[in-house]
Amino acid sequence: MNWKASAKAKNRVLARVSPTPKEAGEEKKFALQLAVILQKMGGVKVSFVGSAARDTGLKGDNDIDLFVQFPASMEKEDIVEKTFSYTRKNIKANWIVRYAEHPYLQARMDSFKVEVIPCFIVEPHAGIKSAVDRSPLHMDYLQKRLSPQQRGDVRVLKQLLKNNGLYGAELAIRGFSGLVCEYLILNYRSFEGLVENASKWKPPVRIDVSGGSIKHFPEPFVIIDAIDRNRNAGAVVSDTNLNRFISLCQAFSKSPSEKFFFSTPKKQGKRETESAWRKRKTQLALVEFEAPDVVEDILIPQLKKTEENAARQVWLAGFPVFSSASFVSGKKAFLLFELPFASRPALKKLVGPPAWNEKAVEGFLKGKKPLRGPFVEGDRIVVDLRDENESIFGLLEGLKKKPVVWGVASHFLAPIRKARILKNEKIFSSSCVKELAEYFFKKEPWL
Amino acid sequence: MNWKASAKAKNRVLARVSPTPKEAGEEKKFALQLAVILQKMGGVKVSFVGSAARDTGLKGDNDIDLFVQFPASMEKEDIVEKTFSYTRKNIKANWIVRYAEHPYLQARMDSFKVEVIPCFIVEPHAGIKSAVDRSPLHMDYLQKRLSPQQRGDVRVLKQLLKNNGLYGAELAIRGFSGLVCEYLILNYRSFEGLVENASKWKPPVRIDVSGGSIKHFPEPFVIIDAIDRNRNAGAVVSDTNLNRFISLCQAFSKSPSEKFFFSTPKKQGKRETESAWRKRKTQLALVEFEAPDVVEDILIPQLKKTEENAARQVWLAGFPVFSSASFVSGKKAFLLFELPFASRPALKKLVGPPAWNEKAVEGFLKGKKPLRGPFVEGDRIVVDLRDENESIFGLLEGLKKKPVVWGVASHFLAPIRKARILKNEKIFSSSCVKELAEYFFKKEPWL
Known part of the structure; x- marks a missing residue:
């Protein structure tokens, strides 16, 4: 790899994605003010944690995560109750309760998204009481080890991943978390060290930053968590995304440039997308229905499961499926089926x-x-x-009428009964044109 | 089974299919005259052999088979040469030479088809020098054992099989030979005994008339040859035809009647056949070409092999085949492909x-x-x-252009290059309407 070209690109990227010193200073100042207030609760240790605290965040990520740590001897209900009442009383904001593995508080204050999360004080590798207990330990570990140069490289890596749909551990993405980015830079010393190594990866990939792990993990991408060696911090990364990352690193290694970080994909409108479909000479069926009001990490897997089960039913009914997809757009959820023929043999x-x-x-x-x-x-x-000379469109009425038989996931059972089924060119009038464009113009930008 | 109803049907059938005593007498007299002439060759034993000789033939089967048996110590070339020259000199007829495992003479004399076949004298189970050596032994064995009643039952059985497409060991039929019919009646004592037993058969079926066989045969239908226990006289019977026979016997057992022996299938013409196809909503491709001038036992297997290989190529090219068939009609051979769709996905x-x-x-x-x-x-x-949006009709041009690649059998390589490919309704103008009717109206008459 041409390290000079890479460094040049990196500097330009950094200039665009780093928060200005003023922004960063204001965020930290604000966070520390809140921490001081929370500290007065007594018997606790308050940590300002996360990428903003570590100077590894991208511009515009204004998340302030405050962890209120209690002794592990206490009960979960007590620490939640204590944190919630104290915070609500002493920090005036429009607090809402959110639930991950356990409840926490969230509020928008000025331009910041503030979260106050109660947790327990634990030792590294010692077992945790709740998933959030790890965050202060990650902060300790990384804050001590990441050099200022490396913090910049983490930002550069995040921008590369973000621009190519690989950044984020949410199930809609199944990509690389911020923590994984920091571990990767720490392990390979620099952005270039990572890219050069990753371009030679052959899955499965296993990285143990701090050493000492012997546990086997079944995932293709294993990043041993430095503060909990029984956890794979890369577990959520899909096989596809791991391979996409390797392929991306190969392309970057060949000719490093800024274009890998800021692509301006050609905007494909309704007309272009419909025309791309016509060249395929396929049949399309789009099922459109209300997306239930559940968190994304439940919505997306349930939608995927529904799509897969429905596609299997379509196959079993004698219709070969070329490809299927599912997506959420606005308040609607969609299932897309693409088939070579609309009718099955008579x-x-x-x-x-x-x-x-x-x-x-x-x-x-x-x-x-x-x-x-x-x-x-x-x-x-x-x-x-x-045989009933049924069309795929007629068949899909069965999905609405017998959703349980068709394997529709629990949260979709009610809304799918009122689904609309759109045929061929009609689907391009739906509200998911952007997602349809992604489907019909799917391509790795670097290939 | 109602034996009375069966006996009634049998008597009526016998009256219709037995040669008259006059016919039978004349045939035997004529055959014996020829045998006497051949006997004068010297050093030989002449046998009048076959169903006519045993009174088990159907009316109109005027085959006279004369076996000229020589000591096993002689050479095949010598016995052929001696038989041919003596016969030609002493029996005036338009003799032609035909070839099975070895050559023999055939001529039409009055209303009879006469065959003079040189062979060797062998002992039962002792190994043969040529396949024809067995025939005189079969004659000896069966002549001694079949009662007059049973000879009638053999005729009845043959008529039942003939009427249902199950009679004959030729490869176009793969049914029951005359010899198998005689062994079956001998083994089960009577026509009714056979039918009652066969209606309970569960393949594989093994019958050892004279006992003493231990050899394993792989075929579903095993009739140990009473004069050569290392031979399966039922080897040619196909799995399908064995099961058709069992099913037929079940139906006959249920209500014995003459209709099983003389059906008059509804004649399905071009229009009815085409209309039966239209209800199927399928696509048809018919390949028509010159049938090469080879014996049927080579023609039929090669045609079947060609059909199967071509159907596989069609599948591999992305066209599911609903069904394929092949047949010979007049001087033409045909391959038929029936498919749900004429085009493959684009x-x-x-x-x-x-x-x-x-x-x-x-x-x-x-x-x-x-x-x-x-x-x-x-x-x-x-x-x-x-993908090339090729139609099945376009694809089949490849069969003409690259017959070797398509797996066309040797004798068809030349004629298939000049094949005609007919589409859908056009196929009903071909010369194989009878065979198409058989395909589209295929049905076991007794079911």
Whole structure:
């Protein structure tokens, strides 16, 4: 790799994605003021934690995460109750309660998104009481080890990932978390060290920053958590995204440049997308329905499961599916099926019991009105029957009528009964044109 | 089974299918005259053999088979030469030479088809020098054992099989030979005994008339040859035809009647056949070409092999085949393909090498013009490509142009290059309307 070209690109990227010193200063100042107030609760240790605290955040990420740490001997209910009442009383804001593994408070204050999270004080590798207990330990570990140069490289890496749809551990993305980015830079010393190494990865990939891990993890991408060696910090990264990252690093290594960080993809409108479809000469069915009001990490897996189960039903009904997809756009959820043919064959060959089995043959033929047969083939009785010449669009009405049979996930059972089914060119009038464009113009930008 | 009803039907059948005593007498007299002449060759034993000789033949089967038996110590060339020259000199007829495992003479004399076959004298189970050596032994064995009643039952059985397409060991039929019929009646004592037993058969079926066989045979239908226990006289019977026979016997057992012996199937003409096809809503492609001038036992297997190989190629090209068939009609051979769709999908998803394998990905993408992609799926590089939107009719031109690649059998390689390919309703103008009617109205008459 040309390190000089990379450094040049990096500097330009850094200038664009780093918060200004003024911004960063104001954020820290504000966070520390809040921490001082919370500290007065007594018997606690308050930590300002996360990328803003570590100078590894991107411009515009104005998250202030404050962890209120209690002794591990206390009860979860007590620390939640104590934190909530104290915070509400002493910091005036429009606090709302949110739930991860346990409840925390969130509020928008000025331009900042502030979270106050109660947790327990734990030791590294010592077992945790709640998933959030790790965050202050991560802060300690990384704050001590990341050089100012490396903090910049973390920002550069995040921008590269973000621009290519690889940044974020949420299930809609299944990409690289901020923590994983920091571990990767720490492990390979620099952005260039990471890129050069990653371009030679062959999955499965296992990285143990602090060493000492022997536990086996089944995922293709394993980043041993430096403060909890029994946890894979890279578990959520999908096989596809790991391979996309390797492929991206190969391309960057070949000719490092700023374009990998800020692509301006051609905006594909309704007309271009419809025209891309016409070249494929396929049949489209789009199922559109209300997205239920649940958090994304439940919505997305349930939608994916619904899509996969429905696609299997379509296959079993005799319609080969070229490809299926699902997405959420605004308040709507969508299932897309692309097929080579809209109709299935009108004829079905039914192979019955062995011809020598008189009783079974009698039962098999009872009430059947064969279009041809019965006749014997090998040792079996065979008939040709008329199949309902159903179209894929008619078939999908069954998804609305019998969602349980079709394997629709729990939160979608009610809304799918009122789904609209759109055919072919009609789908381009739906509210998911952006997602359709992504489907029909799907391409790795670096390939 | 109602034996009385069966006996009644049998008597009526016998009256219709037995040669008159006059016919039988004349045939035997004529045969014996010829045998006397051949006997004068010296050093030989002449046998009048076959169903006519045993009174088990159907009316109109005027075959006279004369076996000229020589000591096993002689050479095959010598016995052929001696038989041919003596016969030609002493029996004036328009003799032609035919070839089975070895040559023999055939001539039409008055209303009889006479065959003079040189062979060797062998002992039962002692190994033969040529396949024809067995015939005189069969004659000896059966002549001694079949009662007059049973000879009638053999005729009845043959008529039942003939009427249902199950009679004859030729490869176009793969049914029951005359010898098998005689062994079956001998084994089960009577026609009714056979039918009652056969209606309870569950393949594989093994019958050892004279006992003492231990050899394993792989076929579903095993009739140990009473004069050669290392031979399966039922080897040619197909799995389908064995099961058809069992099913037929079940139906006959239920209500014995003359209708099983003389059906008058509704004659299905061009119009009815075409209309039966239209109800199926399928696509038809018929390949028509000159049938090469070879014996049926070579023609039929080669045609079947050609059909199967071509159908596989059609599948591999992305066209599901509902059913295929092949037949010979007059001087033409035909391959029929029935498909649910005439076109294959316009789009093809091509899965390439692992995304992390930079060299392989580069090679894979070189020169490709994807309709969508490249993108990563799992660990693979994937592209959507335009597939030639070829029709099945266009595809079959390849069968004419590259018959070797398509797996066309040797004797068809030349004529298939000049084949005609007919589409859908056009196929009903071909010369194989009878065979098409059999295909579209295929049905076991007794079911």
